[in-house]
Amino acid sequence: MKILVCISHVPDTTSKINFTDNDTKFDTNGVQFVINPYDEFSLTRAMWFKEKQGATVTVVNVGNATTEPTLRKALAIGADDAIRVNADATDGFFVAKQIAEVVKNGSYDLVLAGRESIDYNGGMVPGMLASLLDFNFINGCIGLEIENTSVTAVREIEGGSEKLSTSLPLVVAGQNGLVEEKDLRIPNMRGIMMARKKPLSVVEAVDIASQTSSTSFEKPAARGAVKLVDTDNIDELINLLHNEAKVI
Amino acid sequence: MSVLVFADSSEGKFKKSAFEVVSYGKKVAEQLGTNVVAITINVVDASQLYTYGAEKVVSVSNEQLSIFNAKAYASVLQQVAEKENASAVIIDSSVNGLYLAPIVAVHLNAGYASNVVALPSSTSPFTVKRKAFSNKAFSNTTITTETKVIGLAKNSYGVHENAVNGTTENFDAQISDADLGVKSVSLDKATGKVTIADADIVVSAGRGLKGPENWGMIEELADVLGAATACSKPVSDLGWRPHGEHVGQTGKPVAANLYIAIGISGAIQHLAGINASKVKVVINIDPEAPFFKAADYGIVGDAFEVVPTLIEKLKAFKQA
Numbered sequence: 001m002k003i004l005v006c007i008s009h010v011p012d013t014t015s016k017i018n019f020t021d022n023d024t025k026f027d028t029n030g031v032q033f034v035i036n037p038y039d040e041f042s043l044t045r046a047m048w049f050k051e052k053q054g055a056t057v058t059v060v061n062v063g064n065a066t067t068e069p070t071l072r073k074a075l076a077i078g079a080d081d082a083i084r085v086n087a088d089a090t091d092g093f094f095v096a097k098q099i100a101e102v103v104k105n106g107s108y109d110l111v112l113a114g115r116e117s118i119d120y121n122g123g124m125v126p127g128m129l130a131s132l133l134d135f136n137f138i139n140g141c142i143g144l145e146i147e148n149t150s151v152t153a154v155r156e157i158e159g160g161s162e163k164l165s166t167s168l169p170l171v172v173a174g175q176n177g178l179v180e181e182k183d184l185r186i187p188n189m190r191g192i193m194m195a196r197k198k199p200l201s202v203v204e205a206v207d208i209a210s211q212t213s214s215t216s217f218e219k220p221a222a223r224g225a226v227k228l229v230d231t232d233n234i235d236e237l238i239n240l241l242h243n244e245a246k247v248i
Numbered sequence: 249m250s251v252l253v254f255a256d257s258s259e260g261k262f263k264k265s266a267f268e269v270v271s272y273g274k275k276v277a278e279q280l281g282t283n284v285v286a287i288t289i290n291v292v293d294a295s296q297l298y299t300y301g302a303e304k305v306v307s308v309s310n311e312q313l314s315i316f317n318a319k320a321y322a323s324v325l326q327q328v329a330e331k332e333n334a335s336a337v338i339i340d341s342s343v344n345g346l347y348l349a350p351i352v353a354v355h356l357n358a359g360y361a362s363n364v365v366a367l368p369s370s371t372s373p374f375t376v377k378r379k380a381f382s383n384k385a386f387s388n389t390t391i392t393t394e395t396k397v398i399g400l401a402k403n404s405y406g407v408h409e410n411a412v413n414g415t416t417e418n419f420d421a422q423i424s425d426a427d428l429g430v431k432s433v434s435l436d437k438a439t440g441k442v443t444i445a446d447a448d449i450v451v452s453a454g455r456g457l458k459g460p461e462n463w464g465m466i467e468e469l470a471d472v473l474g475a476a477t478a479c480s481k482p483v484s485d486l487g488w489r490p491h492g493e494h495v496g497q498t499g500k501p502v503a504a505n506l507y508i509a510i511g512i513s514g515a516i517q518h519l520a521g522i523n524a525s526k527v528k529v530v531i532n533i534d535p536e537a538p539f540f541k542a543a544d545y546g547i548v549g550d551a552f553e554v555v556p557t558l559i560e561k562l563k564a565f566k567q568a
Contacts, residue, residue, distance in 0.1 A: 013497055013517045017384040026381075037498045092350070093359065115346075118382050118497060123362050127318075127350030136429040137318065139347040142491070152433075156492065157316075158343055159443030163433040176498055177491050211359030214387045215375065220523070226530070226540050231549035234557050237529070238565050240545055245527045247449070247506040248473065248565075 001055040001146065001168075003046045004106065006099060006113035006125065007074050008036035009067035013118065019217045026119070026217070035070055038114025042174035044184055045144060046112050047078045053146070055110075056080050060102050062087055062095045068200065075195035076187030082198070087205035090213065092124025097208040099125070100132040109149075109168045115140055115175045120214070126173035136166045142177030251277040252334035253286045253302070254325060256344060260292040264407070264446065265340040267300050269400050271408040272367070273338045274301030276398075279371050285332045287325060287419075289313050298414035300407065305416040306332070312423050315435075316344050320427040322351035327421055329356055334395065341399040342445060349399045359391035362399035382497045382520040401524070402445070403503040444495065447476035449506040450525070452495060454480035456511020456532060456551055460488035465555045466510065472562045478502065480512045496521035511551045514539025531555065 011017070011031045018027040035043065049055040059074040061067050062085040071082040083106075085098045103111060111130075116123035123139075130137030136151075138144075142161065143154030149168040154161050156177070187195070229237045241248045253273035255266035270286055277284040286302040288294045290313060294305045306328050313320060325348070329337055337352060339345045341363045353360035363379040365386065373390045379401060380387040444450060451470040457463065463477075470477045477493060484494035495502045497517040507525035511532060512518060519542050522528070530543040533550050540546050547554055 011381075013382075013520075017381045019385070091359075093353075096354075120380050120387070121363060121382060122360075123346045124350050124353075124360055127347065128354050128360075131322075131351045131354035134426075137351070138430060139318065140343055156343060157435070157437070158445040159441065160435065160437035160492070162435050164430050165433050166430040176494070181485050209392075211393045212361060212389050212391050214380075215390050216388045217380070218377075218386050218388070219384070220386070223542070223544070226543045226546045228540075228546050228548065231547060231554055231557075234547070234554065234561050237545060237547065237558070238561055241506065241527070241529070242565070245506070245544065247527050248562075 001049060001053065001110060002106065002108045003049060003055050003057045003110045003112060004103060004108040005039065005043050005046050005057060005059045005074070005079065006111065007039050007043070007059045007061045007071060008114065008117040009033050009061060009063055009070040010036045010117050010119045013037065017219070023216050023218060033070055035073060036114050036117045038116060038118070038175050040184055041176060041178040042112035042114055042172065043074055043077060043079070044179040045174060047185070048179070049146065050078065058083060058106065058108070060085065060099060062089045062098045062205070064088055071200060072195050073187060075198045075200070076191040077185050078191065080198065082200040084200065084202050085205050086202050090210040092122040093128055093211045094208055096125045096128035096132055098205055099129055101206050102203070103129070103133055109170070110146070111135070111171045113171065113173050115173045126171050130171035133169070133171070135169045135171050137171045138164060138166065139173045141172045141174045144172060144178060249280070249282045249335050250285045250332045251280060251282060251336045251338065252325070252329050252332055253284060253338045255286045255288050255291070255297055256340060256342065257288060257291045260290060262291060262296060265342055265402055266297070267407040268402070268405055269338050269340050270297050270300040270302050271410065272400055272405045274410055275367055276336060276338065279368060280335065282335070285334070287328045289321065289324065294416050295414065299409055299411050301410035301412055303412050303414050305414060306419045307416050308419050308421045310421055310423065312428065315432045317428060317430065317432065318344070318347040318351055319429060320423050321348055322355060323423065323427045324421040325352050326355040328419060331419070336396045336398060338398045338400060341401050345399055349397055353397040356395045356397065357393065358395035358397045359393040360397040360399070361389045361391055363401045364398050365401050365404040367405070379524070383523050384520055401503065403505070403524070403526070442474065442476040444476045444478055444493070444500050444502060447504055449473045449475035449508070450478050450495070450502050450504045451475045451508045451510070452478035452480065452512060452522070453483070453510040454512030455482050463489070465559065469555060469559050469562070472559055472566065480518055509539055509543070510555060512539060513537045514542055
C-alpha cells in the first residue's frame with residue numbers, strides 16, 4: 001500500500017493571530033509553525049500501517065521553502081520521503097489540484113489528510129481531492145482498518161458515529177480519534193538525525209487558477225467586561241440570563 | 249438563474265439548520281435578483297419551507313438516499329443545480345454539510361467558502377465573511393467562479409420567517425453505483441440525548457470537577473436546561489468523558505445560544521472552539537482563570553456548591 005499524507009504548515013494553537021499590510025496578510029512575526037493537528041492524527045495512523053502492514057508513507061505539502069522544517073518533522077516522526085509542491089497555497093481548490101497531480105504521478109492508493117487546517121479552516125482539500133481523482137472519500141474519520149483493498153472506517157456524526165465500508169483507492173480526512181492523543185509521536189533524536197538524510201523532493205506546481213481569495217481579515221469585536229454574580233445570589237444569574245441575555 | 253439551498257433533514261424531518269439556510273438563501277437570492285429553490289431529500293412535509301421564503305421546493309424521494317451518503321447526495325444536488333441553473337448553492341456547515349459541499353463544488357466547477365457567517369458584503373465581486381484561524385479571526389473571501397458554493401455556519405444568520413406561496417415539485421434523481429462507493433454499515437447514536445451540534449444550550453465541564461464520578465450534577469444541570477453536555481480537552485484525554493464531548497479547537501465546535509463552562513480555566517484553544525456561542529457563563533473557583541475575560545457572566549466560586557444551588561434555583565424558575 002502506498003500512502004500519501006497531506007501536511008499543512010500552520011501556526012501553533014497558542015499563537016496570537018495578527019494581520020499586517022492593512023489586514024490583508026497574516027503576521028508570521030514570532031509565530032511558531034507546526035504540523036496541522038488534524039494531519040498529525042492521520043500521519044500517526046499512516047505510521048501504524050507502515051509498521052504493521054508494510055505500507056510506504058510519503059508526506060506532501062504545497063508551499064514555499066519556509067514549510068520544509070514542518071515536512072522534516074513529519075520525516076522525523078517516521079515518513080519515508082517528502083514532496084514539496086513549490087507554490088504559495090492560494091486556496092483549497094488550488095492545493096487539491098496540486099496534490100491530485102502528485103497522487104497521479106506517484107500512484108498512491110490511500111491519501112490521508114486532516115479534516116481541516118487550523119488556520120484557514122476551509123475543510124476543502126480532502127473532499128475536492130477525492131472528487132478530482134474520483135477516489136472514495138471519508139470525512140471526519142475516527143477509525144480506519146484496511147485489509148488488501150477493502151476498508152472499514154468510522155466517522156463522527158452528530159451525536160454519535162457511523163460505521164462505513166468502502167475500498168481503495170481512498171481519501172480520508174482524519175481527526176482526533178483516528179488515533180488516540182497519547183499515541184501521537186514526538187520525534188526523537190534518532191528520528192531527527194535520520195530525517196536529514198531522507199529524500200525531500202521539490203516539484204513545480206501545475207498552472208491552475210484559484211477559485212477563491214482572501215481579500216482581508218478582521219478580528220472579532222472586543223467584548224465588554226464580564227458581569228460577576230455573587231455565589232449567594234444565584235437568582236441574579238437566572239434573572240440576567242432570562243431578562244437581559246434572553247437565553248433561558 | 250436561481251439560488252439553490254440544501255434543506256437537510258433526518259428521518260423525514262427538517263433539521264433546524266434547514267430553516268436557517270432557507271432564510272439565508274432567500275436574502276442571497278434577493279441580492280442577486282433571483283429566486284430561491286430549496287432541495288429536500290426524503291422529507292415528509294416539504295411545504296414547511298414556504299414559511300422561510302422558499303418559493304419553490306424540489307423534493308427527492310429515493311430509498312437509496314435514506315441514510316446520508318455524501319457522494320450520492322452531491323450527485324443529486326448537482327443534478328438539481330444544473331436543472332435550476334443555480335448560480336449559488338447554499339449548504340449548512342454541519343458535519344454532513346462539510347462532507348458534502350467540497351464534492352458539490354468540484355462537480356459544479358464552483359468556488360467554495362465554508363463557515364460563512366454573514367450575507368455577501370458584495371455580489372460583484374462576490375464576497376463573503378467566513379470564520380478563520382479557529383474563530384480567532386474572520387476572512388473576507390471573494391469567490392471568482394461563475395457558480396458559488398456557500399457553507400453557512402450554524403446560528404450565524406438565524407431563522408427568519410418570510411412566508412411565500414410556494415410550490416413543490418418532485419424530482420427523480422439518478423443514482424449510479426459509483427455514487428455509492430462508500431456504504432453505511434451501522435449507526436451508533438445516543439437516543440434521546442441533545443447533541444452538541446443541535447443544542448441551543450451547552451453545559452461544559454473541565455478538570456475543576458476533579459473526577460468522572462462528579463459528572464452527575466453536570467448531567468442534571470443539562471437536563472434541567474434541555475442542554476447538551478460537553479467537556480474540555482484534558483477531561484477527554486484523561487478518559488473521564490468520551491471524545492465525542494470534547495469541545496475546543498481540535499474538538500467539536502460550539503455555536504450555542506448559551507454556553508456554561510464549569511471548572512474550565514479557558515485555555516486559548518478551548519476558547520477558540522466555543523467563542524462562536526452567543527452568551528457565555530463561567531463558574532470557576534479561580535478568579536484569575538482566563539475564561540473570565542471571555543465570558544459575559546461569571547461566578548467566582550466552588551462548583552460543588554454553586555452548581556447544586558443553580559440546579560435547585562433553575563428547577564424553581566422553570567416551574568414558575
